Amino acid sequence: MNPPLSLTGNYQLVVLGQEGNPKITEYTIRLIASVQRAFDNLGVNQKKFLINFKSNDENTDIDRRMPTVAVFFGLVPSPVLSNTDSKRLKTLLDDGxxxxxxxENITNFSTMVTPEVAALNGCSLADCGNDFERLAARILEGFGLLREKRRLFISYRRVESSGVATQLYEALDAAGFDVFLDTQGVIRPGEPFQEILWHRLADTDVAVVLDTPNFLASRWTEEELARANTSNIQLLQILWPGQTEGATAAFSMFHPLSNSDFVGSNTLGLSAQLKDLEVSKIVDAVEGLRARAFGARHAFLVREFAIEARSEGMQVLTTLERNLILAASNGSRTLVMPAIGIPDAERYEWLGRLYQRDLDNGSNYAQPPILLYDQTGIRSRWLQHLEWLNDNIACARSLSITDAKKWLSKIKGPSAT
Structure with missing residues (x-):
């Protein structure tokens, strides 16, 4: 049996723009470095990352079977593409x-790109991040290495940092994050606040902690940190002036503030505000941490599942999309997708598409694909919903990491002789 296409190949980044423009080369080099850092944070082999940005190189064709993302740098009015780049652009558009x-300036967008690209939603260089962190994250989403839902959780003490919390909520929301802040998050009357808070924390990419002088004096903030540690969630700790790095969380990065980072002399309370430049730095830091956070949670799921699978005499192979192929001793295979956060309908659909793609390319699987997840913090009502889906949907099923050993013992093939 031929190996599935998802076990081979590379990620392709295609860079397009005005032929011979030196700024495109400069920006591409910086972007490549940012994407490579994100690959490192995710634990993805950089040899799987191919760059295609030489507009006159006809020998670097796009492999239409591989995960591909393109960036179009519109730096001059009415840009003219090389013949090679024009062909590449047509291929990209035809394949969706x-x-x-x-x-550089979004107000001039339509005049700075080709007519074919003008129909797409673009962004300014300023929105790409100081070192292209935000653009790199969007590229990884396009590769399928990061989920497109960008969940964020802000933990803070209202009496000390509600002003800055609201300020960061607005900036991160504008940057495309789905931010949970207890004063802004939508919780319907009668619903259990704390249970929903833990549920949202379980589905977050990064938790931003506003570490003010009395942050840990609150019972809830202590519990939030403990929950984050249990769920392997990465934290960006914003240290107020005078606060020091501590062992409050096992997975923290620290962003210290000084008095000069605030507007005026007030650093606490509703009226305290950070300067715009500092807010921008925090948004970039969140984007940079996101790949590391995702990689850490993915590694935990894969490691725990692989340990149980190998104890049952099975092999675990990693695909290009960082899914798993479980190989039993009798040669049968099962596709397994580690799901970071809370499994939902979009994950089922994405898994189904990958599964069908492998079938269309000649792969055989012993059973429908598996959506593997960590149930820590997920509401019991949602877990019951997943059980109902398993009983009523035949095309895929979900499996919590805590139930993996029992499931593996049921599906393993006969022992090798």
């Missing part, structure tokens, strides 16, 4: 590949 247009 993600193309991200980047311009």
């Amino acid at each position: 590949i993600l193309i991200i247009p980047i311009v």
Whole structure:
């Protein structure tokens, strides 16, 4: 049996723009470095990352079977593409590949890109991050290495940092994050606040902790940190002036503030505000931490599942999309997708598409694909919903990491002789 296509191949980044423009080369080099850092944080082999940005190189064709994302740098009015890049652009558009247009000033967008690209949603260089962290994250989403839902959780003490919390909520929301802040999050009357808070924390990419002088004096903030540690969630701790790095969380990165980072002399309370430049730095830091956070939770699921699988005499192979192929001793295979956060309908659909793609390319699987997840913090009502889906949907099923050993013992093949 031929190996599934998802076990081979590379991720392709195609860079397009005005032929011979030196700024495109400069920006591409910086973008490559940012994507490579994100690959490192995720634990993805950099040899799987191919760059295609030489507009006159006809020998670097796009492999239409591989995960591909394109960036179009619109840096001059009415840009003219090389013949090679024009052909590449047509291929990308025909295949529905993600193309991200980047311009210096979004108000001039339509004049800075080609007519074919003008119909796409673009962004300015300022929105890409100081070192292209935000653009790199969007590229990884296009590769399928990061989920497109960008969940964020802000933990803070109201009496000390509600002003800055609201300020960061607005900035992160504008940057495309789905931010949970207890004063802004939508919780319907009669619903259990704390249970929903833990549920949202379980589905977050990064937790931003506003570490003010009396932050840990609150019972809830202590519990939030403990829950984050239990769920392997990465924290960005914003240290107020005078606060020091501590062992409050096992997975923290620290962002210290000084008095000069605030507007005026007030650093606490509703009226305290950070300067715009500092807010921008925090948004970039969140984006940079997101890949590391996702990689850590993915590694935990894969490690725990692989330990149990190998104890049952099975092999675990990693695909290009960082899914798993479980190989039993009798040769049968099962596709397993580690799901970071809370499994939902979009995950089922994405898994189904990957599964069908492998079938179309000649792969055989012993059973429908598996959505593997960590149930820590997920509401009991949602867990019951997943059980109902398993009983009523035949195309895929979910499996919590805590139930993996029992499931593996049931499906393993006969022992090798």
